[in-house]
Amino acid sequence: MLTLDQVYHAAYVLKDVIRETALIHAPLINPESQIYLKTENLQITGSFKVRGAYYKISQLSEEEKTKGVIACSAGNHAQGVALAAAKSGIRSLICIPDSAPISKVEATKSYGAQVCLVKGVYDDAYQKACDLQKESGATFIHPFNDQQVIAGQGTIGLEILNQLADVDAVIVPVGGGGLISGVAFAIKSLNPKCKVYGVQACGAPSMVQALVDKKVEALSSVSTFADGIAVKCPGDLTYALCSKYVDEVVTVTEDEIATAILTLIEQHKLIAEGAGAVSVAAAMFNKVDVKGKKAVCLLSGGNIDVTILSRVISRGLLKAGRSGDLILSMVDKPGQLKEVSSIIADLGANVVSVHHDRSGENTGINDCYLHIRMETRNHEHLAQIRKAIVKAGYHIVQSN
Structure with missing residues (x-):
């Protein structure tokens, strides 16, 4: 069982490794609310993922560390695991689908990981990682369905409460659910009155569907440019935590995400990827009840592929x-x-x-x-x- 002590321990382990990211007041996002931005897009590696990855790796035994770690990702998790492994002095192997942007592959290599490009899509790379894990005995670092990973992500919740003690609502991007599980658990444990809302892309509503049907199930397909939350199936751990601690999970459209990215660039000089901007989109377009409230939008990452940024901006301009x-x-x-x-x-x-x-x-x-x-x-x-x-x-x- 996840405990608050575990989240506090993760914060202690991470204090000299990650940044305590700033909380920025954003009065123009929704003039009827007091919106603040939790800028995990400015975290090292450009995403919150390093928190959970580092804490998980830090808790491995010496025997496990000698065998290294393995992960599967096309983006932020890959870079988080790579950096965490390098800082811990252990080997890392990341399986990445060969369709992933070159920039993300090179970024993962730059943090010290060995990269295995796998022909096909994420599911093919995941299967390859599982096969290699069985052969090598390395520890598989799951991107979201792991208690220690979730505890690491929960440290963001502690920071938000330290930075804005009277916060009324926190809005969090949701893919597989690791981030919102940790954040919601930490916040609800310390401030039960604070609402925690999740946001998914309308083309990838896996957690929304799971909560409606009251069971974990896989979508047949996902379609969104917010690749960081394009997850077909949430985890059983994250589903259980979301069911207990999350007040509501909503969806936003592609145009709404694009508008949020454009707004962050123009108003706050911040770059957010699609997955990182869904929380802002939910606040901008009143997908959750934040009227008259102090609400924090969690910008989970800023690693947007520059080749699509101009198209996203164009869509945002049209929408606005x-x-x-x-x-x-x-x-x-x-x-x-x-x-x-x-x-x-x-x-x-x-x-x-x-x-x-x-x-x-x-x-x-x-x-x-x-x-x-x-x-x-x-x-x-x-x-x-x-x-x-x-x-x-x-x-x-x-x-x-």
Whole structure:
């Protein structure tokens, strides 16, 4: 059984290894609430995962340490285990699917781990890790379904209560459930009145489904760019702890996650990965009851792949009404583009691209399509522009 003494012991073991990450006031995330950000995205390795991994490895016997550790991950857990093993002076082998971003593979190697690339997806890499563990006798470091790993993650709960004693709610990302299990256990043990909410991506609601059906079960598939919480099946330990200590687990959409990432960049100069930003998305879009309350959003990690960051920002701009597309059907004659551009400019928007298409199958011989992308202030500004263009006699075929 997980105990509060174990979480306190983990905090003692970790005090000279990890950072006590800052708690930052974020008044604009949800103006009806007092939102604070627990910045585990600024933790060493860029994620909370090193807490649980290091504590687990620190409790191994000398005999176990001589055989090393093995893990399976495509991201944050791999880097956490690699660094924890290196600091403990033991060998680590991480099985990673060959589809994982090169940046994450190289980061894992840089922390001192031996990397085994496995053809296929996470499940294939997991099976390979299990096979290698049986051959070598190394200790398998599970990413979430392990009591000592959960105790390590629970140290975040202790820090939050030390930093904001009168906190009303804590919002935590959920994948397999190791993070929220530790945080919820620590917080509820010390402050039972504090609400603890979990957040999953709508394309990977494994814990949500388990809690609804009151049993651990695997999803047939998951689909989300928040790869850190794209988990098909929660653990039996984490399910039991969530059932007892978590008040509610909700979901957020891909667009809501993208908007949260963009908001963190613009308002707080913080980079969060998709998994790390779901807590902020839940607060921004009122997925949990934080109105009039002091709430902490846990930013679990910041290791977003830079190759998709620009796409995430674009989605966030669209969701916030900061970017808009218009497709107009019009007669192809001189002055049309100038007039439409003038309407947009006079209303304070900025045209960033224009595409003029005369070749559409459904257009008349003298007609054309005009596709315009604009930078705008918000959804109300977009609506104002659309109304002005229609009033000027133009036909909008599509708008988003």
